[in-house]
Amino acid sequence: MPNGSSNVRTSRPTAVRAARTVALLALVALIVLFPSLAPDPFILSVGVVILSYAVLATSWNLVGGFTGYISLGHAAYSGLGGYATALLILRTGMDPWLALIAGGLIVAVIAVPVGIASLRVRGASFVIASIALVLIVQLVFQSWHTFTGGSNGLRVPRPFGTEVLRPEQHERFFYLHAVLLALALLTWWLIERSRLGAGLKAIREDEDKAQALGVPTFAYKLTALVVSAFFTALGGGLYALWFGYLDPIFQFSILIGSYMVLMSLLGGVRSLFGPLLGAVVVGYAVEVFKSQYGDTQLHLVATGVLLGLVVLFMPDGVIPALTSALNRRRGAASIREVSAEELANQREETAR
Amino acid sequence: MTGALFAQSLVLGILLGGLYALLAAGLTLYFGVMRVVMIAHSAFLILAAYLAWYFHERSGLDPLLSLVITVPLFFVVGYGMQRFLVSRLRPISLTTMSVLLTFAVALTIEGLLGFVWTGTQRRVQLEYSGASIEVAGVSIAVVKLIAFALAAVSLGALYLILRKTSFGRALRATTQHPEAARLIGIDTDRVAGLGFGLGLATAAVGGTALALDYTIYPSLHWHWIGPLMAIIVVGGLGSIPGAAMAAMLLGVAASLLQVPLGTTWAQTVFYLALFLTLMIRPQGFFGGRLAQRF
């Protein structure tokens, strides 16, 4: 900040708003142009994967960022979304896009009892239940051969005909993922501005206090979880339609869930675009790692070490770390400017 | 189910329950002293099993002897992990962030195991691997008996440490009321570190027992952490007797259900118990006053 003078408070918000608009337009332009900029179909497919991660991380953040309840098992919802979509198409002959939405709704309903069981008690039980959920679904989908295809996996019919070639497929799915991402971001933004959002953020900061102020904490948390599960399932379903194949080990992998957490934490759970930023960084790294080192277990080590470092040293993420550094300087300036007297009084006060 | 089959499953369930009880006791220790849910517990379990296997491969000696190395090693690692990693977390979000941190440790261990020893399944072959003894029509594998004995002896030792030594008293005081413990002069940080070390030592013992009887591979720890977490929730987080009882109960239940349902479906009993407990009685069924306070 160049000058902490008296006009800071009035000029800063407009400057920030303008910068934000420019950044947002640049982001939209980048996404719109990416398919034509991508040199080959492989890069384009990496783009689809990264957007898919961004959808999942942003959806995860609908519960993680607002309430502070960390779910490590969100792969359960994305995997169930994929399977629900595929099974609806295969077993009922439903239109693939209808099946995608129906799948999302089914998973949202499944999230209700999970939320009831795990959100009543604070802290550890939610994260324990989330891990248990992904493990149990993996067990069920591996064992229930007749219904899910079991360990052999499940082939998902393509929504576009065979006349649509691979690069064209990638491009269409790239834009579809972009639309879904936009919807998830819009939902996050709308909730953030709403009274519901005010209550949710209060839960994250101090749940007892929020409840004492009349916030129906349990209902709010459950709402956030269900909305999050819905979008996560849509993300999983759309990915399944693109990839065309489901395997329980991969779909219900604890690793996918930890990617969502890592991406959101790294980017910053309290900001709209944090998970997206995290998804671009981590998603890109994951893809590079896979193509460089192939099948080794090193990507587990890398994920583990990176997650550990973020948790230890940057639990608020990159974006909040930067903005709060800015805000603190700005906030401190505006307090000093308005209430030098207050500060003098504060010094006399005993506590902190 | 015939009577003999029932008896056989019951015995197997009890033997398995003993191992679960030991490992759950370790998880309970961490939660007690630090309110930490240690996801990496079972990853260390598998690590200990690998070390036992590797020790046997290289030296040709009985894998049980690896305990001499792994138990002190794990104790030190546990102590260090508490002092240098977990204690750095902010107290306000400790429980949640510790899950993430220990989860990260678990991923790292799994990855390193796969990197060093590949994903190939490993198994210790001993002269007594196939041996079994028959009691009243029930045949019990010797390795399972050894594993159970190991778990029972360790649990007994743990009980004695917690009940009879001054360290045990300090640890229990820290578990029940950290501030009060500090006021009467207990170095709660050190106690928490030692509690962590003790907890991780149970993983060393459990891992060695596991190596005798199981085929091991790097991602095996996920098959253990789920049931273990179910056990400590059902038992009421923070209560060792509660965890031990829940371990026995669920171990036997899973073993009995294995006959009509098969191994995989029988595993789901743990998760069902977990979700039912959270629905009906989130503070757990056996003691565990701590659960309400986390």
Place this chain on the structure above:
Amino acid sequence: MTGTTGSPTGSVTTRDLTKSFGGVRAIDGASVAFHEGEINALIGPNGSGKTTFFNCVTGMIRPDSGTVTYQGRDVTGLPPHRIARSGIGRSFQLCRIFPRLTVLENMLVAVQPHGLLQRLRGSRNPADVGRARELLARVGIDHLEHAEARDISYGQQKLLELAGVLMGDPRTIMLDEPAGGVNPALVDRIADLVRELNAEGRTFIIVEHNMELVMGLSDHVVVFDRGRPIAQGAPAVVQDDPLVLEAYLGV
């Protein structure tokens, strides 16, 4: 807001309220009646169960037995948000605010919308923000509205907490040590606010150790010792009660 005074004993009333932790009875069969429309004080030595009593009344802790009624309605064991919405606001012993939300956002949390549409409505709508600013101005921290709550001083945080409670428009306000850890000037300011708000028809129940403040402020005093009331009445009466002296001085 004006509000009718109602019957003199129609506010928070407990009957045989009991709560144990382990073997210790923190509240031991407490039957207390607070007066509607008055400033009630709840005093007693440390560890006499005042805060636990607060927590039982506001639903943060479920009592083992006994009942809590508010304006004739049984509210025993209701979750805290239901009790808050029935018209009881409370502050916490060590001031609790939402540290990483701004002062204004802290206020907006306390809006109590009904129905789904109302909840999805924008939080920063002119009506809510206007009311929040009014209350912030009233306690004297409106110039800090954009600061994060963790950045303002402890005294300002106490005022913010009070303003937040007022945002929910409660008829009864329970304050847990409002004068704890703040400077004398601020104590006076808080006392003035309490008097003004009481004059507007709000009932107060205050836990406080500052005896000067209690005696100067309150209309009705309840003295707790070992989890139950040992004396109730006007400040002057309670002050001379031998039981009270015994409890405080241990004679």
